[in-house]
Amino acid sequence: MSGPPIYATTPQRIWYYGFRVLCGVIFFFLIAPILIIIPLSFNAENFFTFTPEMLRFDPEGYSLKHYRDFFTNPDWQQALWNSVRIAPAATLLAVTLGTLAAIGLSQPHVPYRRAIMAILISPMIVPLIISAAGMYFFYSRIGLQGTYVGVVLAHAALGIPFVIITVTATLVGFDRSLTRASASLGADPVTTFFKVQMPLILPGVISGGLFAFITSFDEVVVVIFVGSANQQTLPWQMFTGLREQISPTILAVATILVAISILLLMTVELLRRRSERLRGMSPG
């Protein structure tokens, strides 16, 4: 960073520095609300604000009591358990169906591919509350409302668009002569898929899976409509906690979720880089 080039005119200089300030401000507005909850979650009092002790960095002002509450309170534990049961199942379903859909829709001979694609990714575009209301009425009719399967299906439907989009993007760079080569070498279509195509589109599948997981793990609107008390997930519990108990425990939970998100993102990025490296520069 050495400043604007010496031949820059005054407006260019103003823009050069103005642009950096703008970027900083945007960054601040995105990150600050997340960062601020981390110290607050160690609050020794049941307040959502910094106490004078905390501002003085007095050890008395800090404690782990909200974390203790989270790990001992049966309501939170049940919610955590529900989230852990629902998100991976919904992710698995979304990844499987989304990958298959992306591969199918990338075949040039499929009729109405654009229309089908638009329908499949519509949960991403339609306001969540509308999807949720629709699912509520539909699932009630067929007896899925208030069941574990119902919530998993609903979350999978929300996750599928992410998988379709990321996998379709990787398929654009996929050399179709590789599947032909595989067939000419004697591999049936299933073997070809798992041995040749899947390893090469894996980065897209992993990224899509991550998005699907986060979608399900963070989701609160649909689960309130489709789920029942037995499917109360972490975000739902946080929502309830905010309205009814006003306990800073949700700050502790939020901090834990942020940590999980960062860890997940890092793991997935490492995985993705590894398989990107394995796939090498594709020839041609």
Place this chain on the structure above:
Amino acid sequence: MALDAGNRKTDFVVFDRVQKSYDGETLVVKDLNLDIAQGEFLTMLGPSGSGKTTCLMMLAGFETATHGDIRLDGKPINNIPPHKRGIGMVFQNYALFPHMTVEENLAFPLEVRKIGKDEREAKVRRALDMVQMADFGGRRPAQLSGGQQQRIALARALVFEPELVLMDEPLGALDKQLRERMQFEITRLAHEIGITVVYVTHDQTEALTMSDRVAVFNDGKIQQLAEPDVLYEKPENSFVAQFIGENNTLQGTVQDIDGKVATVRLDDGEIIDCTPVNVSQPGERTQVSIRPERVEYNRERLSPDAHTIHAEVLEFIYMGDIFRTRLRVAGNEDFVIKTRNAPDQRRLQRGEKIEIGWLPEDCRALDA
């Protein structure tokens, strides 16, 4: 099943009245009949869009014939999926699996055939030796040069010992020198192992130097199927004459046909002798075709009764081993002759008026 002198099947691969249409209206391949013998190196040569690649893809099983039968070793294969045909294939962009090492690429066809580990390793090693790539087994395709990738693609197509190998413009992406070396290596390997090869290219030099027979495709049809020398020296129609090698053409009308010699009056009134190929009676329009290296301007080297015609030198290009001279002949300003740079060869001057002639059998009267 017919056998040749060497006890090989002459109809190992058969295209029997095969047609192909993508849209149900226009035929990309029109009524193709072709027998390929066992152990033969056959090249399908033609411009892009001539149907040659479609034919190869139908043989490989990636396209289905709209009409007609394709038979491999006597069995119709129209309804057999590609992975059960047991045909090796080399692709234009090599199509090596980028996430596998060279060895894993080669082992892939053996693994799907459930061949045991020891035998698999032995075969992979033998295949790598065959293409002189024994030291590269642990590398990934991205770490190899184009020529090396091509060798691996070749080894992979051969490692499971198919009887038939298809090659779809495999040398298209290589530079000239490497291409020439690989041409030689592919033909050597094919003859050593005794496999049947169907090779697709649009490069006529490649077709001539590598093949036992060449099928020239145009407009969805085989224009001529012949050995390379026959194709070059005795083209059967003006497309083949134009497509293979350099060629001079003159327009004229047949005056007389007397057995093996036809007399043609060119459009500017001059008379030449030719071999009638696909003209049958006087009065027909014809396109006369003659190779640049078969034109003679040294009067003593022509037979005394040969017809000669007038020409004017427009350009003389010194190319080292040969001289290339552009002439105006019977109104055609692109008439080219090539002469060897021999000590006794006279160099023509621009603007010089000369007489040129040729043997009647080198000059072919084709369709107009």
